[in-house]
Amino acid sequence: MREIETDILIVGSGITAALMALRLSETTTRKITVVEAGGPSTLFADRMQARARYMAYGESPWKQDHLDDQNALGTTWGFSPSMTVGGLAMHWGGVTPRYSPEDFTLRSLYGIGDDWPFTYDELDPFYQEAEERMGVAGEQGPPALDPRGKPYPLPPLPINYNLGILQQWAANAGIAAWSNPSAKNSIARDGRAQCQRCDTCYPVCPTGAKYSPDFTWDALVAAGKVSLLTHTLVRRLQADSRTGRIMRATGNRTDPQGEPVSISARTFVLAGGFVWTPHLLLLSRDASYPEGLANRSGNVGRYLAGHRNVNAYLTLPMQLFPGINVQHSLVSKQFMRPGKQSRYLRHDLRIWESSVGSEPRLRDEHGELLLGNALLADWRNRATATNAGTARVRAYYDVLPHRESRLTLHDATQNRFGDPMPVLSFRDAPESAALRSWQEEQIRELFRRMAKVGNGKIARMENSASDLGQEHPAGGCRMGTDPATSVVDSFGRAHDHENLWVAGAPAQVSASCCNGTLTFVAVGLRTAAAIAKSG
Amino acid sequence: MTSPQNRTSRRSFLMTAGTFAAGSLAACEARSADPAAAAQPLRTTGFDRVGLDALSDCVLPDELGLEGRRAATAAFVAWADGYDPVAEEMHGYGYAEIRYLPPDPAPAWRAQLAGLDILARRSRRKRFAELDTTARRDLLAVVLRRERGDRLPAPLAASHIAVALLSHWASSAAAHDLAMGRAVTPLTCRTLNNVTTEPSSLPASRT
Numbered sequence: 001m002r003e004i005e006t007d008i009l010i011v012g013s014g015i016t017a018a019l020m021a022l023r024l025s026e027t028t029t030r031k032i033t034v035v036e037a038g039g040p041s042t043l044f045a046d047r048m049q050a051r052a053r054y055m056a057y058g059e060s061p062w063k064q065d066h067l068d069d070q071n072a073l074g075t076t077w078g079f080s081p082s083m084t085v086g087g088l089a090m091h092w093g094g095v096t097p098r099y100s101p102e103d104f105t106l107r108s109l110y111g112i113g114d115d116w117p118f119t120y121d122e123l124d125p126f127y128q129e130a131e132e133r134m135g136v137a138g139e140q141g142p143p144a145l146d147p148r149g150k151p152y153p154l155p156p157l158p159i160n161y162n163l164g165i166l167q168q169w170a171a172n173a174g175i176a177a178w179s180n181p182s183a184k185n186s187i188a189r190d191g192r193a194q195c196q197r198c199d200t201c202y203p204v205c206p207t208g209a210k211y212s213p214d215f216t217w218d219a220l221v222a223a224g225k226v227s228l229l230t231h232t233l234v235r236r237l238q239a240d241s242r243t244g245r246i247m248r249a250t251g252n253r254t255d256p257q258g259e260p261v262s263i264s265a266r267t268f269v270l271a272g273g274f275v276w277t278p279h280l281l282l283l284s285r286d287a288s289y290p291e292g293l294a295n296r297s298g299n300v301g302r303y304l305a306g307h308r309n310v311n312a313y314l315t316l317p318m319q320l321f322p323g324i325n326v327q328h329s330l331v332s333k334q335f336m337r338p339g340k341q342s343r344y345l346r347h348d349l350r351i352w353e354s355s356v357g358s359e360p361r362l363r364d365e366h367g368e369l370l371l372g373n374a375l376l377a378d379w380r381n382r383a384t385a386t387n388a389g390t391a392r393v394r395a396y397y398d399v400l401p402h403r404e405s406r407l408t409l410h411d412a413t414q415n416r417f418g419d420p421m422p423v424l425s426f427r428d429a430p431e432s433a434a435l436r437s438w439q440e441e442q443i444r445e446l447f448r449r450m451a452k453v454g455n456g457k458i459a460r461m462e463n464s465a466s467d468l469g470q471e472h473p474a475g476g477c478r479m480g481t482d483p484a485t486s487v488v489d490s491f492g493r494a495h496d497h498e499n500l501w502v503a504g505a506p507a508q509v510s511a512s513c514c515n516g517t518l519t520f521v522a523v524g525l526r527t528a529a530a531i532a533k534s535g
Numbered sequence: 536m537t538s539p540q541n542r543t544s545r546r547s548f549l550m551t552a553g554t555f556a557a558g559s560l561a562a563c564e565a566r567s568a569d570p571a572a573a574a575q576p577l578r579t580t581g582f583d584r585v586g587l588d589a590l591s592d593c594v595l596p597d598e599l600g601l602e603g604r605r606a607a608t609a610a611f612v613a614w615a616d617g618y619d620p621v622a623e624e625m626h627g628y629g630y631a632e633i634r635y636l637p638p639d640p641a642p643a644w645r646a647q648l649a650g651l652d653i654l655a656r657r658s659r660r661k662r663f664a665e666l667d668t669t670a671r672r673d674l675l676a677v678v679l680r681r682e683r684g685d686r687l688p689a690p691l692a693a694s695h696i697a698v699a700l701l702s703h704w705a706s707s708a709a710a711h712d713l714a715m716g717r718a719v720t721p722l723t724c725r726t727l728n729n730v731t732t733e734p735s736s737l738p739a740s741r742t
Contacts, residue, residue, distance in 0.1 A: 053619075054625060055722065056614060056617070057618060057619070057622070057636060057691060058624055058625060058636060058689075058691065059619065059622045059623065059624070059625070059636065060622075060623045060624060060625045060626065061625065062625075063623075066626075066633065068633070071631055071632070071633075072631050073631075076630065076631035077628075077630070078628055079628075079631050080626065080627060080628055080631070081626060081631050081632075081633065082626075088627075088628075091625075091627055157727070158727055158730050158731055159731065160730040160731060161730065161731055161732060161733050161734065164731065186727070194726070194727065195727055196724040196725060196726060196727075197724070197725060197726075197727060197730070198722075198723070198724040199721065199722050200722075202627065203625050203627055206724065207724060321715060321717050321719050321733070321734045322719070322721070323708075323711060323715075323719040323720070323721025323722070324719060324721075324730055324734065325727075325730060326721065326722075359686050359687070360686070360687050360705040360710075360714070361684055361685055361686050361687065362679075362682055362683070362684040362685075362686075362687055362698065362701075363682075363683075363684020363685070364684075367684065369672075369675070369676050369679060369684070370684075371593060371594045371672055371675065371697075371701070372593060372594060372595060372596050372597065372668075372672075373596045373597055373598070375594075375596065375701070375705075376596040376598065376713070376714065379705075379714040380713075380714045380715075380716070383714045383715050384714075384715060384716055471628070
């Protein structure tokens with residue numbers, strides 16, 4: 001048995017954990033230990049080669065970044081099985097929009113869903129901190145649509161030639177769109193390179209221009225500010241049945257020997273994301289806590305939240321040159337702030353250049369085989385057409401979570417230690433379910449209108465995979481002021497255990513209608529500030 | 536009679552075969568010390584370069600020139616030889632299960648290359664490489680009659696070596712630029728400079 005003592009134990013080493021650990025290392029003198037089930041993945045020096053093999057063959061650039069017997073079942077769309085130092089943010093896209101103020105007051109404004117226990121304005125300083133720590137390059141949108149207390153830390157990634165044309169088209173349709181904020185260096189910063197538009201931000205940035213948590217861990221470990229214990233799976237938390245305080249975390253090494261590990265701490269921070277955090281709390285059931293820890297409300301694992309999308313390709317009479325910077329886009333928050341509505345709909349809007357419709361093909365429209373010069377001529381005709389540029393547009397719309405949108409334990413599927421694996425079942429709240437068809441049609445109609453304004457047409461339009469899950473998922477340990485209806489308080493502290501904190505995504509009440517990582521981190525930083533204050 | 540071009544190609548093939556033999560020997564020596572690797576079957580690499588060059592001459596555009604087509608063929612061979620069968624696929628958002636790349640497609644592609652030769656001998660009483668371009672394409676039209684045509688598959692997903700070779704070339708930044716007539720150079724790490732301006736036309740040497 002390996003026994004470890006520490007002051008603050010952080011379970012998980014993803015992006016929220018990394019930036020919380022950094023903040024805690026600056027604001028407390030307490031000893032910080034971080035436990036990660038996996039190990040380090042592809043070293044920075046090897047990422048150019050890893051990218052080359054990904055591009056050539058589709059190989060994963062992240063070797064051995066998961067445990068074969070530790071995975072989620074059910075509607076897992078939006079989930080990643082990554083278990084490695086840095087978590088799934090080792091292969092995130094680096095897209096960092098903020099939620100809008102409405103997300104925090106849905107019940108008050110629209111009479112649906114639930115309010116968060118704090119407002120956008122209260123989170124603004126932590127959004128700013130998250131942006132500064134990661135290095136977010138962004139363009140201030142119209143202040144009414146894009147409120148923020150301070151400027152972005154980095155200048156925006158440039159609106160390239162294609163996006164400039166598409167921006168004008170969007171403006172003609174009455175849509176304000178600007179450079180999408182991204183945790184990618186628009187200028188060299190923090191010892192990391194300027195973006196080289198390699199166009200593989202997802203899944204691997206070979207130059208280090210995109211922020212990933214390994215940079216923070218490497219610095220913290222090198223400076224001796226945290227102890228990072230890898231290849232160690234925390235399987236249970238043990239609470240004192242009299243005081244409710246968490247006493248220790250126990251688990252095993254994930255190497256073949258599987259040595260047991262016990263870690264005692266004063267403060268426990270669960271940073272395993274929306275799956276592994278509620279999973280650990282449910283696994284930690286015992287005679288005193290038969291429903292699992294922090295679960296007096298019965299809400300651990302419930303209210304899993306996310307969003308879906310409608311996506312379209314529009315053919316427009318303009319000449320674009322796809323490939324200038326494929327993963328960068330325009331964003332509009334115009335539809336996230338719609339004001340009063342008779343029926344509820346909020347969504348974001350992203351616009352990309354696209355090569356759909358102008359790719360090489362093997363047969364022409366008459367079915368004739370195209371080889372050699374014929375293939376190139378056909379490709380060239382379509383790629384250089386001045387009246388057939390392609391724009392990709394996509395809108396995420398928010399889905400309000402049902403209480404039965406939940407994670408449970410699947411006793412029939414166990415890891416090597418006999419722990420049941422989690423099974424996910426996303427479910428829309430009744431108000432979301434009732435609105436879904438209408439909401440999706442409204443978005444499709446917007447896309448049709450945009451095509452019409454540009455004298456173009458819809459080439460293809462589709463909804464996101466229907467019932468496989470939801471994107472940028474969160475929830476499972478929702479925050480709130482009432483211990484009867486929530487798992488943690490507004491700072492992420494468990495109502496039932498004074499020294500147990502839930503970090504980031506799982507604490508969220510809802511998941512808005514845009515990428516979630518920046519908000520996960522901002523919420524986590526707010527939690528880290530409260531932990532530092534808690535003494 | 537063998538053309539100078541085919542003599543060069545045959546020499547390339549023999550060099551490839553020689554490299555393969557040497558590589559096999561080195562691999563055998565390494566495998567003898569690695570019991571896990573010894574359980575894996577040896578992987579054959581390389582292609583009949585005479586046949587492959589003949590194929591590339593009729594599926595790749597003339598604009599590449601002979602040198603360009605040979606370079607594209609060499610790049611295809613290097614790509615196929617560098618493949619790691621059943622390596623782990625990128626898993627990201629969207630699916631939880633771990634997926635693996637397909638087994639080595641090259642043996643089937645080699646057989647197809649040989650098949651083109653057999654078909655050419657039966658139907659035209661010549662080797663595939665000895666046919667003119669029109670005749671080669673006629674044979675390919677028969678062989679590829681069931682291939683879908685709305686887009687080229689990824690090279691690894693190509694069910695015939697002709698499509699794999701074509702698709703491998705078409706997925707290159709150079710091919711993209713050739714079709715576009717502009718220096719976009721997609722999927723290539725390059726600076727943010729000049730991203731706001733219209734991509735420049737290709738220099739004459741690249742068209």
